Amino acid sequence: MIKIAEAFRDTASIAYLMAGDPDLRTSAEYILTAQDAGADLIEIGIPFSDPIAEGEVIQAASMRALRAGTRLDGVFEMVGSIKEKMRVPMVFMTYANPVFVYGYGRFFARCAEVGISGIIIPDMPFEEQTEAKSAASEHGIEVVTLVAPTSSKNRIAEIARTAEGFVYVVSSMGVTGVRNDIATDISTIVNEIKRSTDVPVAIGFGISTPEQAKQFSNIADGVIVGSAIVRIIAQYGTEAKQELHDYIAAMKRGM
């Protein structure tokens, strides 16, 4: 398994896509495309019926993936099938329930088998992570914690002190989705985190243009792009490879 830290040797370009949208075979191809285009870390969404932290774009992708028959076992198999070709780390992003119901121990054992390095669970905040973290660490899986514009100074320090993998800073209030204007004072948040940890910090939610990528790569160690990528896949379906490559490469060049 490739350590998440590998992705942060330089400023990391992090690409998110939804497993099973439009189908699992295509997802495998697009993960490799993202890697070839210069993504340093790939976030793979596991579709969930009720993704409360997502905006419309990723909600729709989640529904498409589920309607296409995507199951958790299939996602593990898909990731396992490209494991040998991966030079950059992969992390899962999903909700607490699919992980809990599968069983923490069983879930993280499968993660380790298929080459997953970490997990992001947006509806499992810091204080509820204990139950997942002990099972995850047994299998060498790092649990990434989020920090939001509403997180207090003390809380940020507390989260940072026990952070694994990277700290995911949510750029703005609300749910995932493309935004033209990100007003939050992110550098202050990043500095608060940096005071308590050496674990890298990546910024996500709303980032879609090379200009934004550049702006945030000056502040943090990594920039996460999700909805913009998912939107390209929604538009081009199984024929998105070229568009996807060009877009991710342009974002990487912007940084």
Added chain:
Amino acid sequence: MDKGRFGEFGGMYIPETLVSALYELEEAYCRYRDDKEFQAELSGLLKNYAGRPSLLYYAENLTKHAGGAKIYLKREDMNHTGSHKINNVLGQALLAKRMGKTRIIAETGAGQHGVAAATAAALLGLECEVFMGKEDTERQALNVFRMRMLGAKVHTVMSGTMTLKDAVNETMREWSKRVADTHYVLGSVMGPHPFPMMVRDFQSVIGKEIRAQMIETEGCLPDAVVACVGGGSNAIGSFYDFINDRSVRLIGCEAAGRGIDTEKHAASITCGSVGIFHGMKSIFCQDEFGQISPVYSISAGLDYPGIGPEHANLHRTGRAEYVPVTDDEAVDAFQLLTRTEGIIPAIESAHAVSYAVRLAKEMGVGRNIVVCLSGRGDKDVAAIARYKGEDIDD
């Protein structure tokens, strides 16, 4: 986290953006819970505005029909706005004002909670927005218009199954966008801590009144308290005061829809399993991979794939029983209560009436059952007509 736990259930499984708002809410609630002025204002509103205490009515005709234990109805349907929802909403709206919030948002299924929220907002001068699944706006069109008349903005939720669970999703998303001036008035004993505890406390007035009224009329505690359960707020409100009185059977009636052996039901405890959803660890209708199931009930208010965490724990410990009641049984009970007592119950509450009639026979003469009649059925008349194949214009 041990706080906000009922056994293994409960917790605060919510995106980071909302965590600070929940701590702020917990702190404010714990402060005002013990604040005499706040409590006096709330009791004043419950008495003079909502019309509490609600009556405990001996349903003699229904009792005769059932032929067994005496059936009492706790008339939450007589409250202002027509259901128990007002108890919780007044508490939360007052709290929101104390916290300096100027806007409340709420989810609604049948529309009863939305109407109550819109009412409290009108009374207390708060802005109000209600999220309601598209399917529910259609089957409860009257309540949508009531909310609009009260000055609330009603958002039709088009995501997912377009019912109550999706309305909750959308309200949580909205709250995470705008939390500084906004309080989420959650309508049931569900969601992340502190909601299950706080909503229970606001609803526990039901059970306290039942105790006093039963002692006054019968000189003893009831042998059973029966209530319908979606998220479970009228049920926990009715049960809570009796949890330590082991002689009182506590029975929650879940929506079995077209039957628990079909896929068309919302019976979380009967058919579900432990999961984490909508901010809480509890029991949910879901598949083997943790995808939340689309659920069904004739009653929009019970059409929810989960149950509050305290109920999950009462089930786990065996202190309360949970039984499934089908659409057909609920519709029969709706008609029965209407004909025998001249009381039109909400189709939600009719689930509890149905089971109580069965239970009365089983328990026999000399026993007393209290049914929480959580709401009135005016809103359901058109839906019942449709169910019976009659098309009336609502």
